[in-house]
Amino acid sequence: MNIVIFGPPGAGKGTQSNLIVQKFKLYQLSTGELLRNEIKNKTSLGNQISSIMRNGNLVSDKIVGDLIEKYVSNKLYKSRLIFDGYPRNLIQAKNLQDLLKKYDQKINIVLKLSVNLEIIKKRISERRTLENRADDNEEIAIKRFQTYENNVKPVIDFYKQSNLLKVVNGEASITEISDEISGLIESIKG
Ligand code: AMP
16 A cells, blocks of 8 residues: 655654554655755755755755655555655646556555644744754744645645545644544555
């Protein structure tokens, strides 16, 4: 099974993805994480994208598309991926669909964590203290939230039309959210 998880920055996507990965023996594919590693390792790609990411803007569709193809094409991960942070816009959603088809796979469920901006601001300021991420300050957090809302809306509609979308209350506790998500996954596993 392949899963897509959505949520604004600070919604708990990373936390919930980790829990799902352990419970259902999947692999997490976080484009944000992969991109941050490029910057940390000072690769040429990392140098190219560091100021884009620091300012809370999106990296090009081609760059992230190439990154995810490495995973989708790898037999080890076949139908065992949870996409965290991808797709971020309609072009990426269509690219993902084509890519999965090329490797004889599909998306089985799309989870959307909904959280309002006030809670996001609070969580981001807590995370900044813990993880020291360059893009975790309040001003950039608001911008990332707005970029997310604007770009992801058509993607959500796209998945709603194909009946894959499940909306989860991301303001509940970590355990409550995780229980709800597990129930949804179990129900489609049959
Ligand atoms: P995240 O960890 O998902 O919050 O992503 C952090 C940053 O990585 C974003 O603000 C973007 O700059 C970049 N990024 C992550 N995923 C994508 C994507 N699918 N498309 C474009 N940029 C992305």
